[in-house]
Amino acid sequence: xxxxxxxxxxxxxxxxxxxxxxxxxxxxxxxxxxxxxxxxxxxxxxxxxxxxxxxxxxxxxxxxxxxxxxxxxxxxxxxxxxxxxxxxxxxxxxxxxxxxxxxxxxxxxxxxxxxxxxxxxxxxxxxxxxxxxxxxxxxxxxxxxxxxxxxxxxxxxxxxxxxxxxxxxxxxxxxxxxxxxxxxxxxxxxx
Amino acid sequence: xxxxxxxxxxxxxxxxxxxxxxxxxxxxxxxxxxxxxxxxxxxxxxxxxxxxxxxxxxxxxxxxxxxxxxxxxxxxxxxxxxxxxxxxxxxxxxxxxxxxxxxxxxxxxxxxxxxxxxxxxxxxxxxxxxxxxxxxxxxxxxxxxxxxxxxxxxxxxxxxxxxxxxxxxxxxxxxxxxxxxxxxxxxxxxxxxxxxxxxxxxx
Amino acid sequence: xxxxxxxxxxxxxxxxxxxxxxxxxxxxxxxxxxxxxxxxxxxxxxxxxxxxxxxxxxxxxxxxxxxxxxxxxxxxxxxxxxxxxxxxxxxxxxxxxxxxxxxxxxxxxxxxxxxxxxxxxxxxxxxxxxxxxxxxxxxxxxxxxxxxxxxxxxxxxxxxxxxxxxxxxxxxxxxxxxxxxxxxxxxxxxxxxxx
Numbered sequence: 001x002x003x004x005x006x007x008x009x010x011x012x013x014x015x016x017x018x019x020x021x022x023x024x025x026x027x028x029x030x031x032x033x034x035x036x037x038x039x040x041x042x043x044x045x046x047x048x049x050x051x052x053x054x055x056x057x058x059x060x061x062x063x064x065x066x067x068x069x070x071x072x073x074x075x076x077x078x079x080x081x082x083x084x085x086x087x088x089x090x091x092x093x094x095x096x097x098x099x100x101x102x103x104x105x106x107x108x109x110x111x112x113x114x115x116x117x118x119x120x121x122x123x124x125x126x127x128x129x130x131x132x133x134x135x136x137x138x139x140x141x142x143x144x145x146x147x148x149x150x151x152x153x154x155x156x157x158x159x160x161x162x163x164x165x166x167x168x169x170x171x172x173x174x175x176x177x178x179x180x181x182x183x184x185x186x187x188x189x190x191x
Numbered sequence: 192x193x194x195x196x197x198x199x200x201x202x203x204x205x206x207x208x209x210x211x212x213x214x215x216x217x218x219x220x221x222x223x224x225x226x227x228x229x230x231x232x233x234x235x236x237x238x239x240x241x242x243x244x245x246x247x248x249x250x251x252x253x254x255x256x257x258x259x260x261x262x263x264x265x266x267x268x269x270x271x272x273x274x275x276x277x278x279x280x281x282x283x284x285x286x287x288x289x290x291x292x293x294x295x296x297x298x299x300x301x302x303x304x305x306x307x308x309x310x311x312x313x314x315x316x317x318x319x320x321x322x323x324x325x326x327x328x329x330x331x332x333x334x335x336x337x338x339x340x341x342x343x344x345x346x347x348x349x350x351x352x353x354x355x356x357x358x359x360x361x362x363x364x365x366x367x368x369x370x371x372x373x374x375x376x377x378x379x380x381x382x383x384x385x386x387x388x389x390x391x392x393x394x
Numbered sequence: 395x396x397x398x399x400x401x402x403x404x405x406x407x408x409x410x411x412x413x414x415x416x417x418x419x420x421x422x423x424x425x426x427x428x429x430x431x432x433x434x435x436x437x438x439x440x441x442x443x444x445x446x447x448x449x450x451x452x453x454x455x456x457x458x459x460x461x462x463x464x465x466x467x468x469x470x471x472x473x474x475x476x477x478x479x480x481x482x483x484x485x486x487x488x489x490x491x492x493x494x495x496x497x498x499x500x501x502x503x504x505x506x507x508x509x510x511x512x513x514x515x516x517x518x519x520x521x522x523x524x525x526x527x528x529x530x531x532x533x534x535x536x537x538x539x540x541x542x543x544x545x546x547x548x549x550x551x552x553x554x555x556x557x558x559x560x561x562x563x564x565x566x567x568x569x570x571x572x573x574x575x576x577x578x579x580x581x582x583x584x585x586x587x588x589x
Contacts, residue, residue, distance in 0.1 A: 007257045014249075014261050018268040018471070025272050026467050032279035040282045212566050213422060216510045220418035263478055263507075267471035275467060290517055293470040297510045299422055366416050367578035374563070374570030382562040 035059070038078070042094070042107070046080050048121035049092050049109030053082035057092065064188045066181060077181065079189050082109075088190055090118050095181065097173030100166035101126040104135065108178035110149065112190050119145045120175060125167075132167030140171075149179045194319045197312075201323025202330070208373075209331060209380040211324070213299040217291045218332060219369040225348050228336025230284045232329025234277065234292060236322065238269045239301050243321035246309040253310075262305045263296070270296040300328065339363045339372055403528070407535035410584060413511055414543045415577040417518075420511030423502075424544060425569045434548035437502045438541030439495075442534065444484065444506045445515055448477050449533025452516040453526060473516050474507075481507045511540055547576060 039058050046057050057080035065074040082090040090111050096103040104125040109118035120141050127133045134140060143159035153175055160168045182189060205211045208218045214235070221231045245265050246253075253261045274292050277285040285292065295301070304324060309317040340346055343363030345353040353359075362368040413419045423437060452473045460466050485503055488496040496503075506512060515536045519529040550572055559568050 003254065003256075007254045010253055011257055011261060011264075014253075014264050018264055022268060022271055022468065022471070025275050029275045029279040033275065036279055036282035040286070212425070215421035215425065216418050216514075219421060260478065263474060264471070267474050271468065271470050274470065290514060290521070293473075293517060294419075294510045294514060296470055296474050297508045297513050299508055302508060365577075365581065366418065367574045367581060369418070370570050370574030370577055372574075374567045374572075374574060377567040377570060378560075378563045381564075381567060385562065 042080075042123070045094070045107035045121040045123045046092050049107055049119040050080070050082040050090050051118070053084060053090070055081070055083040055086075057082055062189075064185055066185065088112060091182075091189055092118075093178065093181070094123055095174045095177040097170040097175075097177065099125060099127050099135075099170030100132045100164070101128065104167070104170045104174060106171055106174035106178070108175055110178070110182050114148075115150065116146055116148045117144050117175070120171070122171070127164070127167045132161070132164040134161055134164060135167050135171055140168075144175065149182070152176045152179065194315055197316045198319040198323040201320070201325070201327035203327075205324060205327070206331060206380075207300050207324060207328045209377055210384070211300065211303075213303055214328060215373075216294065217298060218335065219366070219373060220291050221288055222332055222336040222339055222369065223364050224340040224344070224346075225333055225336040227284070227287055228332035228334075229329060230281070231288055231291065232325070232332040234273050234288070235295055235298060235300070236325025236329055237273055238266060238295050239304060239325040240318060240321035241269045242266045242301055242305055243309040243317040244314060246305045247312060247314045247317035250310045258310065259302075259306070262302060262310075266301050266305065267296045300324065335373060335376060338376070339368065343368065400531075404531060404535045405583075407532055408539035408542065409580060412539045412543055412580050413515060413536045414540050415573070415580045417514070419514040420509050420540055423505060423509055424547070424573070425566050429548065429551050431545070431548045431552060433502075434544045436499050438544055440499045440502045440506055441509065441511070441540055441544075442537040444477075444481060444503075445512050445537035445540075446530065446534045447484075448480055448512050449516055449519055449536075450526075450530050451480060452476050453519055453524075453529040456520050469517070469520070473513060477512055477516070478507045511536070543576065543580070547573065550576075 035058060038061065043058055050057060060081050060083065062079050062081065063076045064079060066077045067075045069075050077093055080092045081088045082092070090109055092107055092109045094105055094107050096105050098104075102125075104127070105123035107121045107123050109120065110116070111118050122136045122141065125133065125135065127135060140159055140161055144153075147153060147157055153172055155165075155168060155172065158168075158172075203210070208214045217231055217235070221227045242262070242265050246262060249261075249265075270293060273295065274285075277288075277292065304320060308320050312320070337347060340348075341352060342360045344361075345351060345357050345359050360368075363372060407413075411417060414421070414424055420441075455472055455476055456466075456469065460469060460472060481504060485496070488499075488503070515533055519532060522532075524532055547569075551569065554568065563571070
């Protein structure tokens with residue numbers, strides 16, 4: 001009997017110590033991990049749409065709430081600001097639109113003063129190689145650069161991909177979603 | 192000094208994975224480049240040293256019947272710590288090593304040393320044992336990674352080292368190449384061991 | 395998933411992305427027990443049984459315990475504890491209910507706890523975001539693939555006993571080289587099931 005008690009006590013103590021140590025390390029590394037994740041996964045896209053800034057958009061990122069998910073938990077959006085001498089001149093954030101084969105992740109860059117696109121970059125997609133997958137080409141994404149966001153964008157505003165209407169529409173949906181978010185949360189974004 | 196012996200044995204007598212034939216899975220999987228080999232080796236060494244340390248510290252308190260379970264909790268905890276630290280500060284390496292970082296917990300080397308050595312020796316000796324074997328393992332991974340990288344990619348530690356027209360022997364980077372390469376190196380090490388023994392015997 | 399997709403998924407797991415010869419999981423026991431056919435078959439049966447159950451239970455633990463409590467970072471330690479406990483439980487139950495099978499499996503059953511293939515497949519199920527059915531099927535198919543490689547390998551190695559092998563290559567070394575050629579053969583399946 002004493003043996004069993006001893007076994008249980010020792011194991012419980014070890015597990016408790018382990019749990020405690022891990023919770024501490026987790027807490028301590030939470031910030032660096034999020035930064036690393038964003039830096040290595042999103043930074044290339046951010047760099048593709050924002051140019052000429054003198055800050056670190058990843059480090060200076062802010063998070064705004066744009067709604068609630070089906071559990072009632074707030075849905076957050078991360079905004080990457082581009083600054084010159086401390087003032088924000090452009091922002092980038094990621095939205096998604098439904099393509100032919102699933103969601104297309106698009107990083108959208110917006111010039112805050114002139115309300116136009118600084119550019120877009122495709123972050124993730126599962127479109128058909130040779131057809132829809134051509135949305136990553138510069139001739140397509142480049143055609144978004146400088147376009148005004150006064151009105152919603154349509155296929156006639158950009159270099160639509162022939163033979164890949166769904167993919168093109170998916171990217172447009174993502175861009176227009178970004179436009180709507182920017183309009184609605186303008187004050188919070190350009191803090 | 193006894194401690195020195197415990198430390199240096201990890202570099203030859205008990206060298207993993209060649210003479211201590213354990214830890215083969217990560218060896219085959221991550222040695223597609225010398226740098227990855229070092230990364231995995233050091234991560235494993237970290238876990239090995241700390242788990243040896245803790246097992247040695249607690250060896251009088253852990254009842255025999257639950258020792259394996261206790262060792263697993265201790266080892267797994269350090270693996271999670273390594274995972275978190277790598278994600279925070281060495282993210283690209285973390286992405287490359289992928290699945291094999293959590294798999295350090297079932298790397299037989301670590302559980303093997305905890306059971307065979309740390310549970311029966313003092314703290315300093317256990318640390319030396321862990322450090323020696325861990326670093327020996329790192330060197331093995333580095334060697335295998337180097338061979339596969341040089342032959343399979345024409346580079347070493349990311350720098351081009353082969354002549355301009357070299358057609359990479361990509362077989363080396365794929366699974367079959369890994370097996371063949373490791374097997375050949377093991378054969379080489381066996382050859383060296385037999386030679387050394389023969390020489391010792393004839394003295 | 396259509397039936398066709400499903401079959402491809404299974405074939406993919408068994409042959410194309412064979413967890414042993416392609417993903418490098420489960421090598422230590424592979425080289426250790428494959429010297430004879432009977433040990434290889436024993437290990438195979440144990441692996442199929444444990445891997446399927448482990449894959450299923452760890453999936454449940456992930457989505458009903460770790461995710462709701464936001465402690466996904468404890469995945470490694472939670473999974474290995476589940477596997478270790480599962481193997482213990484299976485040992486105890488099997489000893490009482492199927493003693494013949496228990497004897498046949500011998501020491502291979504407890505050895506599976508440290509078989510990186512089991513933990514590996516459990517983690518892959520989550521990282522590939524498989525749903526419950528896919529997880530069970532993938533775990534089972536992966537185990538079958540592992541067993542296939544193991545049994546084939548044992549067949550080859552039994553013949554080695556009669557062959558003349560250079561002394562330096564005896565044992566594990568020649569085993570590895572052979573495994574390499576098996577892996578080469580299996581990589582021929584690559585075009586069979588394109589993801």
